[in-house]
Amino acid sequence: MSEFFAQFAVPHPSTLIYIAMASIVLGSIALVAIVTYFKLWGYLWREWITTVDHKKIGIMYLITALVMLFRGGVDAVMMRLQLAVPENGFLDAQHYNEVFTTHGVVMILFMAMPFITFFFNFLVPLQIGARDVAFPRLNNLAFWLFFMGMGLFNISFIVGGSPDAGWTSYFPLADNEFSTSVGTNYYMLALQIAGLGTLMTGINFITTIFKMRAPGMTLFKMPMFTWSALIANLIIVFAFPVLTVALAMGTMDRLWDTKFFAIGDGGMDMLWANLFWVWGHPEVYILILPAFGIFSEVISTFARRNLYGYTSMVWSLIVISVFSFAVWTHHFFTMGQGAFTNSIFSITTMAIAIPTGVKIFNWLFTLYKGKIVITTPMLYAMHFIPLFTLGGVTGVMLAMSAADYQYHNTMFLVAHFHNVIIPGVVYAMLAGLTFYWPKMFGFMLNERLGKATVWVMSFGFVLSFIPMYITGLDGQARRMYTYSEASGFSTLNMVSFVGAGIMSISFLMLVWNIWYSFKNSPRDIGSDPWDARGLEWATHTPIPHYNFAITPDVTDSTSEAFWDAKKNGTKLFKGEIQDIHMPNNSGQTFILSIFFFIGGFALVFSMFTLAIISLIGILACMGYRSLEDDHGYHIHKEEVELIEKKYDKEGGAK
Amino acid sequence: MKVNMKGTLLSFMGLGAILLAGCNDKLAVLDPKGPQAQRQADDTMLLIYLMSGIVLTVLAILVFMLFKYRASKQSPDYEPPHIHGHWLVETFMIGIPVIIVIFLSFVSVKSNYIVENVPQEYEDQEPLVIYASSSNWKWHFSYPEQGIETVNYLYIPAGRAIEFKLYSYGPITSFWIPQLGGQKYAMADMVTTLHLAADNPGEFWGRNANFSGRGTAENIFDVTALTQTEFDEWVSDVHETAAPLTEEKFDELLEPGHLGKQTYTGTHLEFSPAPEHNHDESSEEEVEEDHSSH
Numbered sequence: 034m035s036e037f038f039a040q041f042a043v044p045h046p047s048t049l050i051y052i053a054m055a056s057i058v059l060g061s062i063a064l065v066a067i068v069t070y071f072k073l074w075g076y077l078w079r080e081w082i083t084t085v086d087h088k089k090i091g092i093m094y095l096i097t098a099l100v101m102l103f104r105g106g107v108d109a110v111m112m113r114l115q116l117a118v119p120e121n122g123f124l125d126a127q128h129y130n131e132v133f134t135t136h137g138v139v140m141i142l143f144m145a146m147p148f149i150t151f152f153f154n155f156l157v158p159l160q161i162g163a164r165d166v167a168f169p170r171l172n173n174l175a176f177w178l179f180f181m182g183m184g185l186f187n188i189s190f191i192v193g194g195s196p197d198a199g200w201t202s203y204f205p206l207a208d209n210e211f212s213t214s215v216g217t218n219y220y221m222l223a224l225q226i227a228g229l230g231t232l233m234t235g236i237n238f239i240t241t242i243f244k245m246r247a248p249g250m251t252l253f254k255m256p257m258f259t260w261s262a263l264i265a266n267l268i269i270v271f272a273f274p275v276l277t278v279a280l281a282m283g284t285m286d287r288l289w290d291t292k293f294f295a296i297g298d299g300g301m302d303m304l305w306a307n308l309f310w311v312w313g314h315p316e317v318y319i320l321i322l323p324a325f326g327i328f329s330e331v332i333s334t335f336a337r338r339n340l341y342g343y344t345s346m347v348w349s350l351i352v353i354s355v356f357s358f359a360v361w362t363h364h365f366f367t368m369g370q371g372a373f374t375n376s377i378f379s380i381t382t383m384a385i386a387i388p389t390g391v392k393i394f395n396w397l398f399t400l401y402k403g404k405i406v407i408t409t410p411m412l413y414a415m416h417f418i419p420l421f422t423l424g425g426v427t428g429v430m431l432a433m434s435a436a437d438y439q440y441h442n443t444m445f446l447v448a449h450f451h452n453v454i455i456p457g458v459v460y461a462m463l464a465g466l467t468f469y470w471p472k473m474f475g476f477m478l479n480e481r482l483g484k485a486t487v488w489v490m491s492f493g494f495v496l497s498f499i500p501m502y503i504t505g506l507d508g509q510a511r512r513m514y515t516y517s518e519a520s521g522f523s524t525l526n527m528v529s530f531v532g533a534g535i536m537s538i539s540f541l542m543l544v545w546n547i548w549y550s551f552k553n554s555p556r557d558i559g560s561d562p563w564d565a566r567g568l569e570w571a572t573h574t575p576i577p578h579y580n581f582a583i584t585p586d587v588t589d590s591t592s593e594a595f596w597d598a599k600k601n602g603t604k605l606f607k608g609e610i611q612d613i614h615m616p617n618n619s620g621q622t623f624i625l626s627i628f629f630f631i632g633g634f635a636l637v638f639s640m641f642t643l644a645i646i647s648l649i650g651i652l653a654c655m656g657y658r659s660l661e662d663d664h665g666y667h668i669h670k671e672e673v674e675l676i677e678k679k680y681d682k683e684g685g686a687k
Numbered sequence: 688m689k690v691n692m693k694g695t696l697l698s699f700m701g702l703g704a705i706l707l708a709g710c711n712d713k714l715a716v717l718d719p720k721g722p723q724a725q726r727q728a729d730d731t732m733l734l735i736y737l738m739s740g741i742v743l744t745v746l747a748i749l750v751f752m753l754f755k756y757r758a759s760k761q762s763p764d765y766e767p768p769h770i771h772g773h774w775l776v777e778t779f780m781i782g783i784p785v786i787i788v789i790f791l792s793f794v795s796v797k798s799n800y801i802v803e804n805v806p807q808e809y810e811d812q813e814p815l816v817i818y819a820s821s822s823n824w825k826w827h828f829s830y831p832e833q834g835i836e837t838v839n840y841l842y843i844p845a846g847r848a849i850e851f852k853l854y855s856y857g858p859i860t861s862f863w864i865p866q867l868g869g870q871k872y873a874m875a876d877m878v879t880t881l882h883l884a885a886d887n888p889g890e891f892w893g894r895n896a897n898f899s900g901r902g903t904a905e906n907i908f909d910v911t912a913l914t915q916t917e918f919d920e921w922v923s924d925v926h927e928t929a930a931p932l933t934e935e936k937f938d939e940l941l942e943p944g945h946l947g948k949q950t951y952t953g954t955h956l957e958f959s960p961a962p963e964h965n966h967d968e969s970s971e972e973e974v975e976e977d978h979s980s981h
Binding site: 367384 | 717796896901
């Protein structure tokens with residue numbers, strides 16, 4: 034019995050881990066107590082857990098992303114604190130390795146991915162004038178699978194040990210021989226489960242965008258964010274199966290001692306590197322393209338002008354998506370593949386700078402002859418342009434394969450990818466969050482606090498990451514938990530730590546802004562507070578669950594249907610209110626996901642009986658679903674009219 | 688807003704100053720002591736200038752647009768026009784990046800063939816072959832020609848090309864001596880080749896740059912470039928004083944952990960050969976190398 038429980042113990046305990054354990058346990062108890070005290074279980078189940086409403090699913094993704102942003106951010110500050118002075122004893126090597134591994138995985142897969150998926154969910158159906166996604170129940174299942182993957186990954190922190198082989202988890206380091214705790218099992222299985230959810234999201238949104246656009250909305254009339262979502266989801270559908278296969282092989286190597294990637298018996302460690310980056314490189318474009326979409330919406334709104342070069346914007350998205358699959362080898366230029374192969378991948382990698390440059394210039398020319406208003410989202414976008422350009426050009430430096438021999442695996446690389454992901458993805462997400470906040474919650478975030486947040490964040494960002502370019506060129510390798518006084522890295526690392534501290538203050542300012550605005554912001558803001566341009570603003574606030582009482586018709590409009598309606602008086606809603614068909618909520622998807630969670634947990638600890646039981650549970654859920662008749666329900670015309678009348682009386686715009 | 692934009696501009700100028708100050712001869716990568724590192728440093732400086740130019744251009748256009756077209760400067764009834772794009776502007780927008788990428792592609796391909804081959808200045812003599820293998824968390828250097836093996840330090844003759852044969856007894860590591868040239872991976876199932884040379888005698892440091900578990904941070908070694916005469920003296924010294932490397936001793940050295948500098952006569956290649964010919968990939972690798980050395 035004690036042996037059974039011993040396997041769940043953390044192999045490298047420390048005070049910090051005990052504090053985390055205690056806070057997680059106390060936090061969970063508090064949460065359960067609050068929900069029970071206020072009798073919210075029924076409400077949560079009916080309105081959120083079983084929901085098929087794309088807007089609510091989106092908000093659940095958003096909450097997950099924000100919580101994970103905090104969790105990954107704490108990891109980041111711990112790392113910078115450890116490196117602030119030479120030979121620091123705050124974290125030992127093992128703990129540091131676990132922290133940077135989970136920081137990478139959490140930020141990419143459990144913070145950035147749900148954040149963009151929140152935007153897919155919340156915005157895409159609204160932007161194309163649809164009432165929901167193509168497969169609403171699949172959408173709920175995708176969220177819960179993602180959520181269970183996230184949960185499974187995070188409990189590794191307190192049950193059995195965290196993964197410690199880097200977010201890239203290169204073999205043979207990630208094999209049993211060198212990573213002895215169950216941490217990497219968690220990595221393999223949690224990413225697998227979350228990845229299945231992401232793949233479902235991809236299929237769902239491609240179908241939604243191709244099949245459910247409003248009448249008159251040709252592909253080249255789609256708003257730019259929807260275009261970026263389409264392309265990102267196409268990349269998901271092509272890239273994620275590779276991850277699925279690689280993780281399955283890695284799982285087998287770890288659980289059943291197969292030799293796909295292990296040393297000896299024909300195992301090939303570079304095969305893992307290839308498979309990982311065939312998924313991993315397109316993955317960064319899955320993140321950045323929707324971010325470009327958000328910036329396009331924000332910049333054209335606050336320059337009060339249409340997006341410059343719409344067609345070249347679209348084509349650059351398409352070209353980037355194709356190129357993203359042709360550059361993965363640049364992640365291991367130094368793996369001894371010879372001058373010829375390196376030259377090919379050096380050129381394809383640099384070529385991505387061309388369509389990306391086109392986008393930067395399009396945004397700049399969108400400002401031309403505009404009437405620029407600097408709001409918080411716009412300020413994020415204006416900081417994004419120069420900072421992201423800096424990240425982009427250092428990317429070109431890394432793409433020079435011969436010179437990359439000197440930058441590879443150094444802090445220069447770390448500086449580069451944070452320099453594209455933070456101003457690119459994180460700023461876009463926060464800009465979009467501020468921009469769409471009133472549409473979601475019916476009040477604006479405070480502008481003064483918002484703008485101050487952007488300035489503090491950028492200041493902290495520059496201070497954190499610019500020093501890393503320099504220490505990288507001075508020979509500071511990445512992922513090293515300490516360095517000597519003699520190396521001369523200490524001053525710049527201290528600057529970097531101060532920068533990290535300032536960045537965390539900016540995130541606290543964001544949290545404070547949400548609380549402050551919730552308390553103080555006026556609620557009578559109408560449904561178009563920014564004077565915006567896309568169809569998503571043609572809805573009421575709050576958005577009724579059927580989105581549009583009458584399906585919009587954009588035959589006479591450009592890609593900015595709502596703007597055309599406001600300025601040229603084009604009619605968006607032609608026809609009469611009719612009965613609306615809506616999908617039913619479902620609890621099965623949640624139960625199915627719980628079985629996935631239990632199965633994943635069982636496999637992490639090689640408890641095969643439990644794994645088989647949960648597999649039977651999964652199959653039973655799927656069997657039940659396939660025999661079930663569920664035709665959804667209708668909201669009757671009279672009811673819709675009643676709801677619409679209420680909005681009209683309260684001054685909600687159309 | 689005006690003040691803010693000036694602030695941005697100033698902070699970016701400050702940033703540029705920091706970067707340029709960083710580009711003095713103190714940064715390891717920009718303080719090359721051998722031909723390969725020299726090429727990489729030259730490329731790096733070229734890139735820093737070119738890339739700064741691009742960032743400053745973008746920043747200048749952005750600042751101009753923000754000053755010229757901000758709402759507070761315009762009449763309240765100004766309506767921005769609807770502009771689709773202009774063929775000439777878009778041609779420039781695509782054309783200039785294309786030209787830059789083509790130029791850099793030429794530089795990149797040329798550099799690739801330079802760093803992947805014996806340094807040009809030293810082509811007339813046979814390179815000195817050194818096998819560098821890593822184990823958790825040490826470096827083993829075998830000199831088959833001299834019949835010597837060292838742990839965690841490297842003596843090389845200056846003014847002569849060195850051909851490192853890299854492999855690993857464990858996770859992937861990366862062999863890196865910044866001042867002599869960029870890194871390359873050492874893996875368990877194949878041998879990779881790295882060409883370096885030191886122009887003059889001197890002392891440098893090298894490390895494993897790729898994360899390979901708990902002891903990676905201390906996985907470092909010292910490099911000393913000697914004159915050919917000093918190097919020959921060192922070799923004969925070692926033969927007189929050092930103990931021979933036995934298979935038993937070597938297995939002991941492979942145990943995970945850190946060690947100080949050690950010296951042996953003989954090499955582990957005799958009883959534990961490098962994974963050069965027991966893998967399908969290695970033969971392909973050699974074909975490619977032959978191809979690239981023209």
